[in-house]
Amino acid sequence: MKVAVVYNEAYPEINDEYQTQLNDNLDFKPYFEIAEHDPIAEYEAIAEALRKSGFDAYILNILDDIDIFFRDYNKNKPDVIFNLVEIYKDNAKLEMSFASILELLGIAYTGAPPQALGTCQNKTLTKRILSSVGIRTPKFKVISKPKKDYKLGLKYPVIIKPAYEDASVGIENESIVTNKEELKNRIEHILFEYAQPALCEEFIDGRELNVAVLGDKRPRVLPISEIDFSKMPDHLYNIVSYQAKWDPYHEAYHKTIPKCPAKLSKRIAEEAGTIAKAAFRAMWCRDYARVDMRLSKSKKLYVLEVNPNPDLTEDAGFMRSAKYAGYSYRKTLKRIVELAAKRIKLKLN
Numbered sequence: 001m002k003v004a005v006v007y008n009e010a011y012p013e014i015n016d017e018y019q020t021q022l023n024d025n026l027d028f029k030p031y032f033e034i035a036e037h038d039p040i041a042e043y044e045a046i047a048e049a050l051r052k053s054g055f056d057a058y059i060l061n062i063l064d065d066i067d068i069f070f071r072d073y074n075k076n077k078p079d080v081i082f083n084l085v086e087i088y089k090d091n092a093k094l095e096m097s098f099a100s101i102l103e104l105l106g107i108a109y110t111g112a113p114p115q116a117l118g119t120c121q122n123k124t125l126t127k128r129i130l131s132s133v134g135i136r137t138p139k140f141k142v143i144s145k146p147k148k149d150y151k152l153g154l155k156y157p158v159i160i161k162p163a164y165e166d167a168s169v170g171i172e173n174e175s176i177v178t179n180k181e182e183l184k185n186r187i188e189h190i191l192f193e194y195a196q197p198a199l200c201e202e203f204i205d206g207r208e209l210n211v212a213v214l215g216d217k218r219p220r221v222l223p224i225s226e227i228d229f230s231k232m233p234d235h236l237y238n239i240v241s242y243q244a245k246w247d248p249y250h251e252a253y254h255k256t257i258p259k260c261p262a263k264l265s266k267r268i269a270e271e272a273g274t275i276a277k278a279a280f281r282a283m284w285c286r287d288y289a290r291v292d293m294r295l296s297k298s299k300k301l302y303v304l305e306v307n308p309n310p311d312l313t314e315d316a317g318f319m320r321s322a323k324y325a326g327y328s329y330r331k332t333l334k335r336i337v338e339l340a341a342k343r344i345k346l347k348l349n
Contacts, residue, residue, distance in 0.1 A: 002057075002058075005047045005059045006069065007062070007086075050330075057082075081107055081110070081340075084309075099112070108340045139154055155202050159177075160190060167242075172242060172243065209227075210224070213277060224260070224261060227256050275301055283308070288309070
């Protein structure tokens with residue numbers, strides 16, 4: 001079976017903005033060592049793992065040009081597309097469009113269908129759908145235009161996010177506000193800086209859980225991972241900000257430490273798994289997804305986001321949970337391809 005690992009790095013020659021070694025001038029002790037980031041190598045690692053599983057796999061960078069995909073597809077005729085296309089032409093809303101093309105053409109592809117990618121991109125719509133099926137999310141209000149006064153009816157502290165971004169874009173320490181002045185400044189920062197509505201949520205103080213789900217018709221919850229905030233300094237809130245995810249020179253990057261499996265009571269672990277599967281189904285996810293939750297100090301679980309097609313690099317959160325479930329990197333990727341092939345009844349040899 002031929003598998004094309006398709007992605008879109010529009011400017012592969014440009015280095016990551018943080019692609020340098022940490023220096024000795026930091027005013028904190030780093031937890032992680034930072035190696036050179038090579039996204040192309042990460043895609044090749046996926047293809048190599050698939051080759052070792054018996055697939056004829058290759059990588060294809062479509063460079064934000066759909067014609068590149070069509071030319072390759074007509075030439076190489078892959079059986080399955082391993083869909084890793086994300087922000088197309090710098091527009092997160094177009095992520096669903098590539099999957100839509102594959103759907104229209106009846107081509108087997110991995111991961112979430114268009115409706116899941118599009119809906120999960122809209123945080124407000126996601127929260128409304130989850131609430132409609134009885135899944136608890138933080139109380140929220142959406143602000144679409146500036147006002148003289150913002151009466152939200154929410155309890156402080158409030159966290160303010162762009163309504164249509166992912167990967168923690170627009171989420172910083174300043175996103176959490178505790179009074180009217182901070183609220184107004186942050187809402188208007190989102191409205192003008194990101195040109196989209198501001199999602200305002202009651203901040204849930206507590207533990208952050210990442211619940212990975214693998215499968216399609218019969219999804220399986222993998223061992224739950226937790227973001228350990230115990231080393232976070234007092235001047236930073238316990239959140240996974242953009243800096244915590246992507247900036248190795250920022251203290252938050254080194255103080256948000258993943259732990260898997262999370263130490264949870266049997267009751268909480270089972271409840272989190274039940275909620276994750278319900279959210280997986282409610283948002284039309286398939287193959288693999290990650291549901292991010294907060295466990296409040298009163299032991300209530302709140303879903304923050306549903307992430308279809310999360311990062312599949314070997315040291316990322318989804319693969320960490322898969323490892324503790326007994327799935328190797330190679331076995332997990334093979335399973336994802338098998339799920340895609342099965343949907344259109346492709347033979348696996």
